[in-house]
Structure formats: structure tokens, C-alpha cells
Amino acid sequence: MRTIAGNLFTDDLQGDKIGVFFGTLAPMHVGHQAEIYKAAALNDGVVVIASGYTNDRGYQIGLSVEKRFRYLREAFSDETDIKVDYINEDNIPMMPDGWDEWTRIIVETVKRNIVNKDATITFYTGEKDYKNQLETRLPKNGQFKVSLMDRTVLKISATDIRKDPIGNWDYINRVFRRHFAKKVTVMGSASTGKSTLVRRLARTSNSPFSEEYAREYQEKSNVSDEELVVKDYIRLIQGQYDANSREINSPANNGLTIFDTDAMVTKVYADMWLNDVDNAQLKPLFDNTIGEELIDLILLIPPVTPYVDDGFRNMTTSDNDSRWAFHRHLLEVIEEYGFTDKLVILDAKGDSDDPYGYYARYLQALDAIQTRTGFNIKHKK
Secondary structure, three states, rough: OOOOOOOOOOOOOOOOOEEEEOOOOOOEEHHHHHHHHHHHOOEEEEEEEEEEEEOOHHHOOOOOHHHHOOOOOHHOOOOOOEEEEEEEHOOOOOOOOOOOOHHHHOOOOHHOOOOOOOOOOEEEEEEEHHHHHHHHOOOOOEEEEEEEEOOOOOOOOOOHHHHHHOHHHHOHHHHHHHHHHHEEEEEOOOOOOHHHHHHHHHHHHOOOOOOOOHHHHHHHOOHHHOOOOOOHHHHHHHHHHHHHHHHHHOOOOEEEEEEOOOOHHHHHHHHOOOOOHHHHHHHHHHHHHHHOOOOOOOEEEOOOOOOOOOOOHHHHHHHHHHHHHHHHHHHHHHHHHHHHHHHOOOOOOOOOOOOHHHHHHHHHHHOOOOOOOOOOOOOOO
């Protein structure tokens, strides 16, 4: 009887014919998927195995074999006839000396994921050398076969993807895309045009964007800046993180995601309005959240625009001294968390037709995104 249709809870595979697809899978791409689905069509079930070691090709780009396993299991969460596992090769001799041990381990790995231990097991590989190595070592009892898959059907290379993920974006499995997405955060004090700039940058690049969660939360809760307490800030930190994460994981993610603020901005507000004891409670959450965000580019707007009373903003901090104090403290927080090298201050000046520099900063931001992230936005000045 099947349990929940997710690989974490999927029962061991049943049937007399089992396929095995294995590889580095850093990342998994549509070519891998096509081969896995072919194996699934030809068998009663498929065991997909990510194999790797510390400092392998995946590890070098931040995709450890354990992370690949997690991503693969998520990618096939609704496939009850595909089960995912992994092999950590750290205690196995380096290839080619490790083939004997690796073959023994992969057979054990397959068998612990299937019900019928005597099922016919077919290994699928696109490498002739792998086929020869396995055929030399697998038991000669008629239970095991090795099939060489035709890689000319979908000519896609994980090596090419690692070199240029944005240029090969359409080939990357959607779950793995989050690892390669470029993340841009627009920051600044209130009434600097952040939200408008975020929308316009996102629509120019056809990319997903998040909105400022604090505004949504405060309007819904009918609470002002000075009334926020620790539990509110916990919700603000998590709410903004979740809003940003949704865009990273969105099907609309084309390699670039743009966020309207993040936890560093929230920390500046907490420093402004909370006492030292309250801020000490929040520090571990700020540290963890900011460390998880892995921002690629920060676009910071100085407070050089008029402060607009929109009925929501706190007018007690609308004077220039308060706005610049916020800006300076935000710079300190960015430095504290080690993101200064990701920072571009949008200080471009406009002409007489653009006295507050809105269009000048828009163009500066587009250039910064292209230069700093490699994401190509075709635009004319």
C-alpha cells in the first residue's frame, strides 16, 4: 500500500524490473530527466542516485552531494515510481581505483530501495567507460544489466550549465534553478522610490519580484512603526524572507529575481525603534536569515527624493537628518554582514527633465545588474 506520494515517504519500489539512473547531477537538467523517464517507462520503477564527494564538480559550485539529493527528492516528490538516494564517495578511493568499492555500494543502495531483491536491475549510463566498468564488476548471475543511453537525443551538458547557468537556464531542472538564480535587493529609507524601481526593473528584465512585506503586515494589522514589538519583527523577518523565496522558486524565475528590501533593512528599523534587550533577542534570527539570503547585488537608493506622505509612512522620520541617519546605519549593517562588495549606491544624477534622478537611477540600476550579475538586459540609454 502506497503512503504519501512524496519521496520522503515513498515505499520501496515494487516490481520485477528496476531501472537505475546515477550520476553527479550537478545540476540535474532536462537531458537527465528525459533519460530518467525513459528508464521509468521501461521498468516498474527507477532508483535515481546522486553520487559525489567533497570538492567534486558540484561541491565546487555549492552543490554538495547531500544538497543534490535533497533537490532531486523534491523534484520527484510526486513520482511514486521514482525513488531518490545518494552515495557519498568520501571514504571510497578516487577513481579509477574506487570502482570495486563504488559498485558494491551502489548495488547495496539500489537493493535497500526495492521490495523484490531478486528483481532484474538495469543500470542506465551515457558513458561507455562506465558501462564497461560496471559490466566487469557486477555479479554475473543474470540479475544485472547495463544499458548505454543515447545522449545525442538531447545534447545538453551539465559542464556547460555550470559555466554559464543563465545562458543555459531553460535546460536546468526547476528545483535546481534556485541555486543559480541571481538575487538583487533594492534598499533605502522610506520614500526613495524603491517599490517603483523594483517593479520597473523586474518588468524590464521580465523577472519575478517581491514586494515589501512590512507594509502589507502593518496595514493588515493596523500597527505603526513605533508600536511594533519583538513578535512583530519576527513575523516581518520571516515574512520578507518567505516573500523573496517564493519569487526564487517561482516558475517565472528566468535567472534573475528582484526583491523590495530584506532582513538588513528590517534590522535598521529594529535598531531605530526597539531597545537593546529586544534587539538582543532578535540578533540570532537576523544573523541566520541574512546569512541564508546570499544576495548577489544590493542597489541602495540615497534619500535624495521628496518625502511623500502617503497615509502610511511615519512622518516623524521624514526630515533629512532622520533619513540620512537611516541611510548611514543601513550602510553600517551592510558592512557588518559582509555585503559591501555586493553594494552599488544609485547616485546617478538626472538632467533638467529628471530633477530627482528617477530615470538616471533606473538606467544605472540596469547597468549594475548586467555588469554585476551577468544577466543580459538589453536596453537603450
